Amino acid sequence: MNRRYFLKTGAVAAAVLAGIPILTTGCRTNLRTRLMEKQPSPEIPGLSPEGHRILHYASLAPSGHNSQPWFVRINAPEDWTIGLDTDRRLPVVDKNNTEALLSIGAFLENMVQAAAAHGYRVHTTIIAKDRFDPDFNPDLVSIRLEKTHPENMDLRRLTSRRTVKTHLSDRQLTPKDVNAFSHLADGHLFYFAKGTTHADHMTEQAVANYISQMKNRKAVREMAKWTRLKDSTIKEHRDGLTPAGMEIQGLAGWYVRHVMNPADVTRQTFIDKGIEKTRYQAKEGAGWLVITGDGNTVADLIASGRRFQRMALEAKNKMIAIHPMSQTLEETRGQKHITENHSPGTIPHFMLRVGYLDKYPDPVSIRRPVTWFVRI
Numbered sequence: 331m332n333r334r335y336f337l338k339t340g341a342v343a344a345a346v347l348a349g350i351p352i353l354t355t356g357c358r359t360n361l362r363t364r365l366m367e368k369q370p371s372p373e374i375p376g377l378s379p380e381g382h383r384i385l386h387y388a389s390l391a392p393s394g395h396n397s398q399p400w401f402v403r404i405n406a407p408e409d410w411t412i413g414l415d416t417d418r419r420l421p422v423v424d425k426n427n428t429e430a431l432l433s434i435g436a437f438l439e440n441m442v443q444a445a446a447a448h449g450y451r452v453h454t455t456i457i458a459k460d461r462f463d464p465d466f467n468p469d470l471v472s473i474r475l476e477k478t479h480p481e482n483m484d485l486r487r488l489t490s491r492r493t494v495k496t497h498l499s500d501r502q503l504t505p506k507d508v509n510a511f512s513h514l515a516d517g518h519l520f521y522f523a524k525g526t527t528h529a530d531h532m533t534e535q536a537v538a539n540y541i542s543q544m545k546n547r548k549a550v551r552e553m554a555k556w557t558r559l560k561d562s563t564i565k566e567h568r569d570g571l572t573p574a575g576m577e578i579q580g581l582a583g584w585y586v587r588h589v590m591n592p593a594d595v596t597r598q599t600f601i602d603k604g605i606e607k608t609r610y611q612a613k614e615g616a617g618w619l620v621i622t623g624d625g626n627t628v629a630d631l632i633a634s635g636r637r638f639q640r641m642a643l644e645a646k647n648k649m650i651a652i653h654p655m656s657q658t659l660e661e662t663r664g665q666k667h668i669t670e671n672h673s674p675g676t677i678p679h680f681m682l683r684v685g686y687l688d689k690y691p692d693p694v695s696i697r698r699p700v701t702w703f704v705r706i
């Protein structure tokens with residue numbers, strides 16, 4: 331540690347310990363709003379302004395580590411291909427591309443809903459064959475847009491959705507809300523309410539598998555690679571895990587943004603804080619929702635991503651937080667545990683912590699502009 335770093339760290343740490351109020355986020359406007367609302371939209375050859383808007387809405391989809399693993403090739407104005415950007419995979423925690431394909435499913439669902447609002451029906455054909463194939467073809471879905479009447483859809487559902495990780499109430503989800511989610515997930519949904527043996531096991535597994543992941547240096551380094559601490563880095567990359575997205579707020583948020591370096595994310599102090607936070611979060615809320623799939627093909631995973639996203643888009647209206655905690659399904663032991671103990675004979679694709687909220691916060695996670703993920 332050099333002297334300057336020590337002094338900076340020492341001064342702030344001392345202030346934190348002494349409880350000295352440091353000017354933090356009080357007057358800070360949301361960086362996502364600042365960056366994304368002023369987004370210029372340069373023309374993309376072959377893409378209409380409507381097509382551009384549809385792709386912007388699609389890009390608001392959630393993704394593991396916010397890696398935004400999609401690209402879109404414009405073959406003709408109404409003929410596109412959605413693909414997996416292999417540089418945006420998470421080869422350690424997601425070696426089989428499960429989460430990448432679930433995320434691309436969410437991207438496709440946003441695209442279909444935005445297209446409907448702009449007067450287009452989307453015809454999709456899955457073109458990828460096998461995600462385990464070493465020569466995996468990154469072209470996944472062929473898209474054809476057909477002009478039709480605009481549907482009356484509220485696209486604010488897409489712009490205001492976010493992952494919410496704290497302040498989840500432990501009040502059980504009502505049967506009405508579970509049924510509505512189940513309908514949106516085509517019936518591929520299980521709810522394990524807080525206080526049941528099943529929910530307790532899932533909580534234990536979420537913590538245990540997070541801890542075992544944090545003992546894996548490769549997984550820690552992968553997380554660090556996608557962590558963006560400083561505003562300048564966030565502006566440069568417009569992806570990844572930001573302090574606001576990780577819900578590191580107030581003074582701790584200030585400290586992380588201004589004092590820490592990316593390498594500090596791999597240090598034991600940060601890892602221990604993450605474990606402490608995961609323990610706390612896993613216990614909060616009304617239990618767990620599990621979305622299951624029909625199989626593990628590209629088409630199955632994209633279908634599950636779409637089901638998840640339909641639920642996530644409805645959750646804000648219901649003031650329900652949905653927090654994917656994927657570590658259990660990423661680890662072989664965790665996945666075996668869930669499959670054997672909770673939903674035998676089914677294939678779990680998402681483990682989601684849920685709970686009612688008093689206040690649904692504004693989205694904070696950043697996205698790349700359309701021009702960055704479109705290929706011509």
Ligand SMILES: Cc1cc2nc3c(=O)[nH]c(=O)nc-3n(C[C@H](O)[C@H](O)[C@H](O)COP(=O)(O)O)c2cc1C
Pocket residue numbers: 390391392393394395396429430432433436491492493494570571575653654655656657693694695
């Ligand atoms: C397939 C998938 C897996 C995810 N897994 C996790 C997870 O294990 N832990 C977590 O905190 N968030 C997880 N998320 C949420 C993402 O981190 C989040 O969507 C992303 O950072 C963008 O933030 P936003 O959803 O608020 O727009 C996951 C999201 C998706 C789509």
